[in-house]
Amino acid sequence: MSGNAEWVARSRAAVWHPATQMKTHETVPLVPMVRGEGPWLFDADGHRHLDAISSWWVNLFGHREPRITSAIKAQLDRLEHVILAGFTHEPVVRLSERLSALTGGALGHAFYASDGASATEIALKMSAHHWRNHGQPRKHRFVCVEGGYHGETLGALAVTDVPLFRQAYEPLIRPAITVPSPDDRHAAPGEDRTAPAARAAEALERCLAEHAGEIAAVIVEPLVQCAGGMAMHDGSYLRRVREACDRHGVHLIADEIAVGFGRTGTLFAHEQAGIRPDFLCLSKGITGGFLPLSVVLTTDTVYEAFYDDSAAKAFLHSHSYTGNPLACAAALAVLDIFRDDDVIAANALKAARFDGLLDPLRGDARLAHLRRTGMIWAFDVAAPVKGFARRFTAAASARGLLLVPLGRTVYFMPPYVFDDDAFAMLVAGTRAALDEVVPS
Secondary structure, three states, X not given: OOHHHHHHHHHXXXXXXXXXXXXXXXXXXXXXXXXXXXXXXXXXXXXXXXXXXXXXXXXXXXXXXXXXXXXXXHHHOOOOOOOOOOOOOXXXXXXXXXXXXXXXXXXXXEEEEOOHHHHHHHHHHHHHHHHHHOOOOOOOEEEEEOOXXXXXXXXXXXXXXXXXXXXXXXXXXXXXXXXXXOOHHHOOOOOOOHHXXXXXXXXXXXXXXXXXXXXXXXXXXXXXEOOOXXXXXXXXXXXXXHHHHHHHOXXXXXXXXXXXXXXXXXXXXXXXXXXXXXXXXXOHHHHOOOOOOEEEEEXXXXXXXXXXXXXXXXXXXXXXXXXXXXXXXXXXXXXXXXXXXOHHHHHHHHHHHHHOOOHHHOOOOOEEEEEEEOOEEEXXXXXXXXXXXXXXXXXXXXXXXXXXXXXXXXXXXXXXXXXXXXXXXXXXXHXXXXXXXXXX
């Protein structure tokens, strides 16, 4: 057995991989990665793979970005970690202040964790506890959107509407109220994208009118419901959700774990609707893929509901690595890159150029709903193909592409360091993989 094969075998025996049927790897070998550089990953055999999904949407600036690396190294020489209960440190203060400033001061209080599901849990708990502290303990239910995904812990699963993740744990979950999705693909012939957005907003309005006395918050993924199949929607939906929440005294939680930090074309997706949520959940790209970190930003109004002499009114949630200095240093470097490289403007130009390179996929009768929001592209395979996701992933990998479809949805969520040549290679390889897997 070669050295590489040995590591693969040992990994399959000892490592339980996430969201994976491990039996699959009896016939589909794990790929041992040893190095990254920009948009590329290099495996143990020296083959390179174009990371077209930013390694689960986290590596905004590709791999081994030198400025983020340097920031972590510099922080490592000063302080690697300290408990955040009763103590503080410069990186967490600076990061909190800068994130607040990026919301115009509207979301001025930052609570940290390590991952997106934890951020969801924090926002849900904080909302319900806020209402309890305000003498409204009946307001402890939540409203989520059809096809939405917010994580896989039990609280997050309660507001997640993806059957694959939820069904096995249904007996453990306290279910939320689910309302229709504003998905553009729900538009009838002759309708534009505002029509399904309006219908979904009207359904939410009816829900809140009936149940507002028991609902703490509505949770949405602004502009793109990612794990649910890259369902994109018009910003008018968010405006109407904000108005409905205000009218009925319900919090709005914006889950921007996947769509924040420039992914939809603005730093935060909700900005395109001209609104602010009561809670903003951020993770994934916040450290550029270097270290685990998540944060929930919230308002003075929410914060003040917990500010009291009573310990029972404090927000009772903790995490050993809350506000880790190394992760905060990485996040500060990410914000510096956004500022110094004018990333939002550069991405707008880049995305427009990339659209021009999609011609090999346009008009293909096998595909439906070719769509884009910011730096996210997606299309659906029109007809069912047995084992499509697994077979397409393998076909793409054989062509040097890291792509992992969501059911029949193929998506590109590349690092912002992609150039025209990389995108052209991605489109050509995608077309070739489709030719292999999907009959004409």
